[in-house]
Amino acid sequence: MKKIATRIWLLIFAFLIITVVFMYVLTNFLYQRLYVQDTEDTMVEVGLKLQTKYNNGKVTDEFIADIERFNDYSNLNIFAVRNPRELSACVPFDIDYETLIGPEERQKLLAGNYVQKIGYEPRFDRQLISVVIPLVDQNRLEGIIYIYFPLAKISELANSGVILLFISAFIFLVVVSYLIYKGIRHIMRPLNDLQRAVEQMSYGNYETRVPVNSRDEIGKLSSTFNKMAEAIQQEDEAQKTFLATVSHELRTPISYVKGYSEAMQNGIITENQKEETIQLIVREANRMERLTNELLQLARTENEQTEIVVYPIPLGETLREVQKILTHQADKKNITLHLDVDDALIIQADEVKLKQVFINIIENAINYSYENSKVEMVAIEKNGSAQITIKDYGIGIPQEDISHVTERFYRVNKARSRADGGSGLGLSIVEQLLKQLQGRLEIESIIEKGTIVKIILPLMED
Amino acid sequence: MITLKKWAFFIFSLLQIVWLAGCTEKTYESIERDRNFIASLNIQEPSLDFIDENGKVLAKWLFDKAYSGATLIGDDQVLLYGHQLNTMDVYTISTGEKLYSKKVEVGITNVYYDDNIKQFFITNSKTNTVTSFDQEGNELVTQQLGNYPMSMASYKDKLYVVNFKDTKLSVLNMKNLHIEQEWPIQKSSHGIAIVEETHELWIGGHGEGSKPNSSVKKYDLNTGQLHGEIDMPLMPVGLKKTRDAVLVVSHGHNELYVADFDGHIKWQQEVGANPFVVNQFKDYIVVAGYDDHKLYFIKDGQKEKTVDVGKGAFQLLVREEK
Structure with a gap:
């Protein structure tokens, strides 16, 4: 070739x-x-x-x-x-x-x-x-x-003239072809670099980048390649982190269950401690179940990106139902749930997915609120869309973490992972679901003061 | 019933006649037997022009074939031949119709008719032969000669043939065409006249190579001995013996020479453009200009009239009552 x-x-x-x-x-x-x-x-x-x-x-x-x-x-x-x-x-x-x-x-x-x-x-x-x-x-x-x-x-x-003519034509040809050869090599160098970089990529060296020296077609191609390489590298890293996190999250409850059940088998646990131990085992098993369920749900939502049927839903009703579901949970921390909704709002959505979105966010709000505080839910129409604001008075999220909270297994407080019982998948699921419902999520937060989560959803078209 | 048959037969006969007439050769304008004429054979665009003593064109025969020569056979026949043609055609002048055609070898250079023995002789440059024919066109005898036989003349029972690209003249017996003598002559000799008064044979010629010939040579009619040369520049090739003189045209200088039998030039005149032939017709000396396509009628040393003829006048045929 x-x-x-x-x-x-x-x-x-x-x-x-x-x-x-x-x-x-x-x-x-x-x-x-x-x-x-x-x-x-x-x-x-x-x-x-x-x-x-x-x-x-x-x-x-x-x-x-x-x-x-x-x-x-x-x-x-x-x-x-x-x-x-x-x-x-x-x-x-x-x-x-x-x-x-x-x-x-x-x-x-x-x-x-x-x-x-x-x-x-x-x-x-x-x-x-x-x-x-x-x-x-x-x-x-x-x-x-x-x-x-x-x-x-x-x-x-003139015979000599002719020879001179031929010689000069020959020299001209040689010189010009050499110059063209050099010129083409110069033009083709970035392409060669690119080719080598692609080769490196194919070996799995995702950190490979090519220098961009020009703004011509090859220059554009090079910078596009660099962007692509970056994206692939990020995705690769995310994948690795995700796997590591999943295995870590699963390993902890498994070692709990395994440890306690072996202790019981060997008779290390006394009769009066048994009840408490079984409760622990059940709690960890529940955690595992919840984790796997959520992973499953996440995987499913990612797979079914395209095929989803939306229909008109009265927003007020859905929110009231969610309020009812979560009242018990809120009562435990003595938190009151305030709901202020414009009953005329009818949105285009899937009810199950919509409820899941609200539950996840309001659960988060309850979990991270101080005791004896409140969570406010307000739904209004704004700029032709429905805007649902959920406001809590809790610990808040540090500014640098806000953009990462929707990433899978991302936790603001890494040390508290087990204590607050979250899997780190809730907001990821919310984001996926909103993407399906053609809505979006906005988060504002002040540390130690509370967090405001805004959900924007499309209204039913007239 | 019978009348109907007659009618049918009549119509059928008529159709036959029309059909046969359609088959016959082209007929040319005829000339009465007793009319005198001088005819010019023109070879650039082959044609034969018949002209009377008043310079009036009697007939113009235009040919499709590339004839390069013509000869009168007797009083009422003209034989037409071509160097590149493989047939010769004989026409009757008084009817303008073709009498007969005859297949021949390609390469005919000349045809000479002898009125005394009523035979004609054909020289051929491809086969280098001369062949005798009777008046009806029956082939008689053939004789092998030198290279490119062309000019011919006869005297008593002898036929003199000049071999154009050779250095010899052949003297033959006219009856059996046996070669009796061969005389050394110059190459490219052409034009021949027999002067019985001085018992001489005069020969003209073009000359060899780039050097043109400028004289007419006189030979003894019996021995072939060279009697002398007459200076007639340039390239005397048309010779004609008349009652009291020998007419010579030199085509290189467009000159007509009139010499007495001793070879003294009586008078000379520049005439025509590139003339190859001269002839006597009634009181006129007629010269044909090859390049200017004209016949010049000269009487008493004066050009009396010119007649336009077809392109490339090359031969003159004369018919007049004896």
């Missing part, structure tokens, strides 16, 4: 050769057209002027001598001929003699016209341009003035 650079180079090289050949042919053509035409015109002009020296009758010795004298001072070759033999006068007879002019030319000359010839003349044994001017008196071809000039082809024009 040839490299693309080689191919481009070959292409340009071929074009170069075509150009050089074309220029050569063109020059030859122009030479023929201009130089030959010009010479021919001069010859005709000179010939016709000399023709005026002829005073009818026989061509005299004096006339021939005159022409010869003129020839001595002219750069053209000129001579006069009066031998009828040379003028094809014996045409009807089969004479074995190569005459200076042929029968057709004789006819033209007899008519008083001059004859132009270009090409090989056996008499002179070379390529010639020649002009034959007739000396005609009363239909008699008494003689001719023959003018010729060697037709020097460009190759013959």
Whole structure:
């Protein structure tokens, strides 16, 4: 497989050769057209002027001598001929003699016209341009003035010149092809870098990046590649973290259950401690169940991104039902749930998913609220959408953590993981569900003061 | 019933005649038997122009075939031949119809008719032969000759043939065409005249190579001995013996020479453009200009009239009452 650079180079090289050949042919053509035409015109002009020296009758010795004298001072070759033999006068007879002019030319000359010839003349044994001017008196071809000039082809024009021409054309070709080769290599370097980087990526080296030096197509491609590489790297890291977290989260309750049950089996636990131990085992088992359920739910929501059927739901009713479900949980911490909802709001959603969203968020609000406080829920219409605000007066979320709270297994307080009983998946699920419902989530929080969570959902269209 | 049959037969016959007439060859304008004429065979665009003594064109025969020569056979027939043709055609002048055609070898250079023995002779440059025919066109005898036999003349029982691209003249017995003598001559000799008064044979010629010939040579009619040369520049190739003179045209200088039998030039005149032939017709000397396509009628040393003829006048045929 040839490299693309080689191919481009070959292409340009071929074009170069075509150009050089074309220029050569063109020059030859122009030479023929201009130089030959010009010479021919001069010859005709000179010939016709000399023709005026002829005073009818026989061509005299004096006339021939005159022409010869003129020839001595002219750069053209000129001579006069009066031998009828040379003028094809014996045409009807089969004479074995190569005459200076042929029968057709004789006819033209007899008519008083001059004859132009270009090409090989056996008499002179070379390529010639020649002009034959007739000396005609009363239909008699008494003689001719023959003018010729060697037709020097460009190759013959100057042999050294031609060699020089070929050498310079060759050097030109070599130099230009070298420069083109260098130029293409320069242009192709980023592409080569990119190719190497892609190769590295395929080996799993996601930290590979390419330098971006230009803003052309290749430059854009390079920076896009860098972005892609970054995204892949992040996703890879997230995947690793997720796996690590899942295994860690599962391992803790399992080791609890395993430890206590082995202790019971070995009779280390006394009879009166048994009840408490079994309660512990059940609690950890519940945690595991909840964790796996939530993981399952998360996986499912991620899979069914597209196919979801939404329908009009009265928002007030749903919120009241959620309030009812969570009242018991709130009572434990002596927290009151305030609900202020515009009953006219009807939104487009799936009821089960919608309830899940509210439950997750309100549960969080209860969990992280101080005892004897309250959680306020307000639903209003804003900018053509429904906006549900859930406000608690709890511990709040540090500013730097707010953007990460929807990540899976992300906990604001890593140390408190077990104590507050959360799996770290709740808000991830909320975000996934809202994405399906075409809603979004906004979180504001002040540490030690409380958190405001806003859910924006589309209203039913009229 | 019978009348109907007659009618049918009549119509059928008529159709037959029309059909047969359609098949026959082209007929040319005829010339009465007793009309005198001089005919010019023109070879650039083959044609035969018949002209009377007043310079009036009697007939113009235009040919499709590339004839390069013509000869009168007797009083009322003209034989047409071509160097590149493989047939020769004989026409009857008084009817303008073709009398017969005959297949021949390609390469005919000349046809000569002898009125005394009523035979004609054909020279061929491809086979280098001469062949005799009777008046009906039956082939008689063939004889191998030198290179490119062309000019011919006869005297008594001898036939003189000039070998154009050779250096010899062949003297044959006219009856059996046996070669009796071979005389050394110049190459490219052409034009022949027999002057019985001085017992001489005069030969003209083009000359060899680039050097043109400029004289007519006189040979002894019996021995072939060179009697002398007459200076007649340039390239005398058309010779014609008349009652009191020998007419010579030199095509290189467009010159007509009129010489007495001793070879003294009586007078000369520049005439025509590239003339190859001269002939006597009534009181006129007629010269044909090959390049200017004209016949010049000269009487008493004066050009009396010119007649335009077809392109490339190359031969002159004369018919006049004896």
